[in-house]
Amino acid sequence: MSDPSRTARRASLISLSVLAGVNLLNYLDRYVVSALLPQLKQAPMGLDDFQLGTLMSGFLIVYLLAAPIFGRLGDRGSRTRPIAIGVFLWSLATGLSGLARSYLQLLGARATVGIGEAAYGTIAPSLLADYFAPNTRGRAFAVFNMAIPVGAALGYIVGGIVAAHYGWRAAFYVAGVPGILLAWWIWRLPDPPRGARDAAEFSAATNAGTRPAVRPGSWAVYPRLLRQRPYLLTVLGYAAYTFALGGLAFWMPTFLERVRGVPAVQATAGFGAIVVITGFVGTFVGGWLGDYWLKFSRQAYLWMSGWATVLAVPATYLALASGTPSVYYGALVVAELLLFISTGPINTAIVNLVDPAERACAVALSIFVIHALGDVISPSIIGGASDVASLGVAVMIVPFAVVVSGALWVLAAKADARAAGAETASLA
Numbered sequence: 001m002s003d004p005s006r007t008a009r010r011a012s013l014i015s016l017s018v019l020a021g022v023n024l025l026n027y028l029d030r031y032v033v034s035a036l037l038p039q040l041k042q043a044p045m046g047l048d049d050f051q052l053g054t055l056m057s058g059f060l061i062v063y064l065l066a067a068p069i070f071g072r073l074g075d076r077g078s079r080t081r082p083i084a085i086g087v088f089l090w091s092l093a094t095g096l097s098g099l100a101r102s103y104l105q106l107l108g109a110r111a112t113v114g115i116g117e118a119a120y121g122t123i124a125p126s127l128l129a130d131y132f133a134p135n136t137r138g139r140a141f142a143v144f145n146m147a148i149p150v151g152a153a154l155g156y157i158v159g160g161i162v163a164a165h166y167g168w169r170a171a172f173y174v175a176g177v178p179g180i181l182l183a184w185w186i187w188r189l190p191d192p193p194r195g196a197r198d199a200a201e202f203s204a205a206t207n208a209g210t211r212p213a214v215r216p217g218s219w220a221v222y223p224r225l226l227r228q229r230p231y232l233l234t235v236l237g238y239a240a241y242t243f244a245l246g247g248l249a250f251w252m253p254t255f256l257e258r259v260r261g262v263p264a265v266q267a268t269a270g271f272g273a274i275v276v277i278t279g280f281v282g283t284f285v286g287g288w289l290g291d292y293w294l295k296f297s298r299q300a301y302l303w304m305s306g307w308a309t310v311l312a313v314p315a316t317y318l319a320l321a322s323g324t325p326s327v328y329y330g331a332l333v334v335a336e337l338l339l340f341i342s343t344g345p346i347n348t349a350i351v352n353l354v355d356p357a358e359r360a361c362a363v364a365l366s367i368f369v370i371h372a373l374g375d376v377i378s379p380s381i382i383g384g385a386s387d388v389a390s391l392g393v394a395v396m397i398v399p400f401a402v403v404v405s406g407a408l409w410v411l412a413a414k415a416d417a418r419a420a421g422a423e424t425a426s427l428a
Contacts, residue, residue, distance in 0.1 A: 012131040015189050016140055019124050020147045022087055022186060025179045026117055027151030028158065029094045030059070032175040033110065035159030035268045037254050039168040045103050049391075053383030056250050058107045060376040062114030064368045067122050068222065071364020074123035075194075075221075075357060083127070084186040086119025091179025098172030121367055126359040129351045130192045135291060137352070138301065142287020142344035149279015149340060152249060153272035160253075160268030195356025221361045230416035231353045234302065235366045237408030238346055239373035241309065244316070244401035245339060246375020247382050249275075251395060255320075259392045260328070274333055282340030290345035298420055299413040301345035301352070306409030309402060312338035317399040320392075339402070346409070353416070 033040075037052050073082055093112035100106035125141070132140040155175070162171040226232055256267035286304065293300035315338065318331035354362040378401075385394035 011190060015131055016128065016143055018185055018189060019128055020144050022120065022179070022182060023124070023144055024147035024151035024154070025087075025091070025182070026120060027148050028155045029090060029113060029175050029179065030117070031152040031155030031249060032094070032159040032171055033097075033155075034250050034253060035156045035272075036163050036168040036171055038257065038264050039163050040106075043168070045101075045106070047103060049383040049386050050380060051103055053250070053379035053381075055107060055110050056246070056379045057376050058111040059114045059117075060371045062111045063118050063121070064114075064371040064376065066115050066118035067364040067367040068361075070119045070122045071361040072219070074126050074360030074364070078191060079123045079127045079360070080187060080189045080191050082119045083123050084183045086116040087179050087186055088116070088183035090114075090116025090120070091176045091183070092116075093176075094179070095173050095176030097176075098169035118367070122364040123360050125347060125351055125363045126194075127189070127191065129356070129359055130194060130197060133197045134352065135294065138291035138294065138344060138348045139287045141348045142283050142290075145287075145343040145347060146280050146283040148343060149275045149283065149336075153274075153276040153279065156253060156268045156272035156275070160265050160272070164265050194359075198356045221358050222365050225354065225358070225362055225365055228353070230302075230412050230419055231350070231362070233408050233412035233415055234346065234349055234353065235369045236373075237306070237405045237412060238350075238366060239370040240401045240405035240408060241339070241342065241346075242370040242374030243378045244398045244405065247378030247395070247401075248316075248398050250375070250379040251382050251386075251391065255391055255395055259390075260323070260325070270329075271332075274329075274336060278333055278336035279340045279343075282337045283343045286341035287344035287348075289341075290348060299416050301349040302409050302413035302416060305342035305346045305349070306406050306413060308338050308341040309406035309409060311406075313399055313402050313406070316402050317396075320395050320398065342409075349412075 033055050040047055040052060040055075041049075070082060070086075090113045093109050093116065096112075097106060097109040100109055125144075128140060128144055129137060158174060159171045162174050253264075253268045253271050256262040256271060257264050262270070286308070290301045290304055293304060297303060312335050315331045315335035319328050319335050322328040322331065350362060350366050351359050378397075382391075382394045382397065385397070
């Protein structure tokens, strides 16, 4: 006779593998365009740097606008079906990007990718949280988020290699096909009851009267979340982090080629390799340390994210300011490693700060804020500043955004500690 707990654990691990694999495709599709910027710049469409920046911004605008809608759906009904439909839609739109003959057609295709990714990005973390107990959730989210740097790096590498041999259109086709084939797998994933792994943890919150009175999936959830100071500070810090990381990810291969004189294929492959290694190691270490330190502090994820990000500031500056390859490559490795440490913990903190019944809405609101104030505007701002001055000058906004991110996460940890103290006093 099979052990039910072992069967449930096996199902959770399989589901995590599927979600992480699709998350890899998510970021491959998103960042493949970054590897194609030099070829798109020379294409007959005649795109300038600002228009190239808007290819990411247009996608993200649609993504953030669609996120609250899917957040409501994710807290009210099936979670696996809208995710599967979203994966199919974004993959199809990525493939169609290769058929574009004008700037508007390409922008429209990239924007459509945002609809599909909004379904996945908002609902998948809620689903993942219900597969794992709080004391192992950080590691689960670390595995899930390790797919981000790997997928982004594969976007650079696959996009750069395919474009060099077959052109930029073929790169979009190669990026889009896998998701179309894998969408059915998401459809078959189990959808466990919301909050089943959090029953004991949240019973105290219910007794203290902190469980929300609004109906799950209601529009009223969003303004209520914004009134929760720890959650708001966490999301604002995440927005500054996303501004920095998004701008760096979008422009770094072009920066290496244009400002440092690195050949295009070497720039995309080299930066991709750095992102893969530092992202994999940093995200894994961050998830493991977050779960370990959670034994000692409820705010472990926030404290670790805040201080790791602050420590990344000097390395980020050197990576962009130094003209010596050994210095800027070494600094880039250190900066990316420290920044990726926060990826798993900060996403785990967001789902842990809210009630299980409104996690999809909390993730959706986070997506809206971090992209509206983050990487929706950073590629275009950097691109516009590059058109006015130079790309070398424009990217220096990135270290400042890293400072803001780390500071806000430290403040969020302090705010949550005060809230926990007040809750304990009310229960005494």
